[in-house]
Amino acid sequence: MAAYFPEVNAPIAYAGPDSKDALTFKHYNASEKVLGKTMAEHLRFAVCYWHTFKNLGGDPFGVGTMVRNYNGTTDAMAAAHATLDAAFEFFTKLGVPYWCFHDRDIAPEAETLAETNKRLDVIAGKAKQLQDDTGVKLLWGTSNCFTHPRFMAGAATNPSPHVFAYAAAQIKKAMEITHELGGAGYVFWGGREGYDTLLNTDMGRELDHLARMMHLAADYRKKLGATFQMYIEPKPKEPTKHQYDFDAAGCHAFLLKYGLTDHFKLNIEANHATLAGHTFVHELEYCVANDLLGSIDANRGDMLLGWDTDQFPLNIYDCALAMYTVLRGGGFTTGGLNFDAKLRRQSTEPIDLFHAHIGAMDAFARGLKIAAKMLEDGGFAENVRKRYAGWDETFGKDIENGKADFAALEAFVLKHGEPETQSGGQERLENILNEYMR
Numbered sequence: 160m161a162a163y164f165p166e167v168n169a170p171i172a173y174a175g176p177d178s179k180d181a182l183t184f185k186h187y188n189a190s191e192k193v194l195g196k197t198m199a200e201h202l203r204f205a206v207c208y209w210h211t212f213k214n215l216g217g218d219p220f221g222v223g224t225m226v227r228n229y230n231g232t233t234d235a236m237a238a239a240h241a242t243l244d245a246a247f248e249f250f251t252k253l254g255v256p257y258w259c260f261h262d263r264d265i266a267p268e269a270e271t272l273a274e275t276n277k278r279l280d281v282i283a284g285k286a287k288q289l290q291d292d293t294g295v296k297l298l299w300g301t302s303n304c305f306t307h308p309r310f311m312a313g314a315a316t317n318p319s320p321h322v323f324a325y326a327a328a329q330i331k332k333a334m335e336i337t338h339e340l341g342g343a344g345y346v347f348w349g350g351r352e353g354y355d356t357l358l359n360t361d362m363g364r365e366l367d368h369l370a371r372m373m374h375l376a377a378d379y380r381k382k383l384g385a386t387f388q389m390y391i392e393p394k395p396k397e398p399t400k401h402q403y404d405f406d407a408a409g410c411h412a413f414l415l416k417y418g419l420t421d422h423f424k425l426n427i428e429a430n431h432a433t434l435a436g437h438t439f440v441h442e443l444e445y446c447v448a449n450d451l452l453g454s455i456d457a458n459r460g461d462m463l464l465g466w467d468t469d470q471f472p473l474n475i476y477d478c479a480l481a482m483y484t485v486l487r488g489g490g491f492t493t494g495g496l497n498f499d500a501k502l503r504r505q506s507t508e509p510i511d512l513f514h515a516h517i518g519a520m521d522a523f524a525r526g527l528k529i530a531a532k533m534l535e536d537g538g539f540a541e542n543v544r545k546r547y548a549g550w551d552e553t554f555g556k557d558i559e560n561g562k563a564d565f566a567a568l569e570a571f572v573l574k575h576g577e578p579e580t581q582s583g584g585q586e587r588l589e590n591i592l593n594e595y596m597r
C-alpha cells in the first residue's frame with residue numbers, strides 16, 4: 160500500500176516529558192494506568208475525518224492552501240478510496256483507537272440518492288475491512304444535512320416536507336452504515352436547524368418537526384437492532400443566526416418537552432460552549448448534573464475571534480477541568496474525545512497533522528493526570544461538601560425532602576435570626592488549582 164505519511168515510519172511512541180523529539184508523546188502513554196484504568200481507556204481519542212482529511216484550508220476569503228496526494232485526482236471515487244487509505248494509515252501511525260465521520264466525508268454525493276447510497280456502501284465496506292485490519296474503531300458516525308444547497312433552510316426544520324424526507328432518507332442510510340461499522344455512537348448536529356430571520360420562520364412548528372425527526376431516528380435505531388448511543392451536539396449559531404440546539408440546557412429542555420430523554424445524550428464541543436457564552440466545563444458540568452454526558456468534541460476557540468475556529472485543544476487548565484468533571488461523572492462509556500479540530504490555513508504540510516494531534520493528546524493526558532490527582536487529594540470536593548454542609552443537617556434535609564413548608568421556614572428564621580456569612584474562598588481555591596498545573 161502507498162504510504163501517504165512517509166515522514167512517520169512507525170507508530171508515535173511515548174518518550175516521556177524530557178523528550179525533545181517532536182514526533183513523540185511526552186505525556187500520553189496509552190497503557191499507563193490512572194485511577195485503575197489505562198489512559199487509552201479513559202481518553203478514548205478519535206480523529207475526525209472532515210477536518211483532518213477533507214479540509215484543505217479554505218476559508219470565506221480564500222481557497223484551500225494544502226496539497227494532499229490522496230485527493231489529487233478528479234475521479235471522486237478514486238479520491239475517496241485513496242483518502243480512506245490515507246486516513247487509516249494516519250490513525251494507525253498516530254495510535255488513536257477511534258475515528259468519526261459524516262456520510263458525505265467518506266463518499267462523494269452522486270446525481271441521485273440511490274447512486275449516492277451505492278457509493279456509500281462501497282466505501283463503508285472498505286472502511287469495515289480497514290477497521291478489521293487495523294483494530295481502529297468507529298466512535299461515532301453522522302450525516303451531513305447542511306452542505307448541499309437543498310438544506311439551505313435546514314433539514315428536519317425545513318419549511319418543505321420534501322426536504323425533511325430527503326434528510327430522513329440520508330440519516331437512515333448513515334445510521335445503517337454506522338451500525339454496520341460497529342459505531343459506538345451516532346451524532347446529530349443541527350447544522351442549519353435554526354433560522355436566519357424570524358420574519359419567515361414558524362419556530363414552534365420547526366421545533367415540532369425537529370422532534371419528529373429525532374423520534375423517527377429513535378424508532379429506526381430500534382428497528383435496526385443498533386446499540387449505538389445517539390447524541391445531540393449543541394451549537395448556538397453559525398452557520399445560521401440562531402440554532403435550536405443552542406446549548407446543553409436548551410437541548411435538555413427540548414428532549415424533556417418531546418419525551419426524548421431516554422434516547423439521547425449530548426456531544427459537547429468546547430468551541431460551541433464558548434460560542435454560547437459558557438465555558439467548556441460549564442457545559443460538561445450541566446451534563447453530569449442531568450445525566451446527559453455522552454461524548455466530547457475536543458477543540459478550542461480563539462479568545463479574540465467570535466466564530467467556530469476549531470483549533471486543537473492545548474490549554475491545560477481547560478483539559479484538566481474538563482477531565483475532572485468527566486471523571487466525577489463516571490468517565491466515558493460510549494463516548495470519547497474526538498478532535499473536531501483543524502490545522503490553521505498556513506500549516507500546509509501533512510506532518511502538521513501529526514504535530515497537531517500529538518500536542519492535543521498530550522494536553523488531555525496531562526489534564527487527565529491532573530484531574531486524577533485533584534480527585535485523589537479530595538480537597539476541592541471536601542471544600543464543596545463543607546460549603547453545603549447545612550443541607551446534610553436535619554433542617555436542610557427537611558427542606559430538601561419537602562418536609563418544611565413556608566411557615567416552618569419562617570418560624571426557623573424568627574427563632575435563629577440572621578444567617579452566618581461564609582466566604583466562597585475563590586482566590587484560595589484558584590491558588591490551589593494553580594499548584595496542580597506543573
Ligand code: XLS
Pocket residue numbers: 261301346348392394428456467499
Ligand atoms: C460543526 C460541528 C460538526 C459536528 C458534526 O460545527 O462541530 O462538525 O461535530 O456534524
Ligand code: CA
Pocket residue numbers: 348392428456499
Ligand atoms: Ca463538533
Ligand code: CA
Pocket residue numbers: 428430431467469499
Ligand atoms: Ca466546531
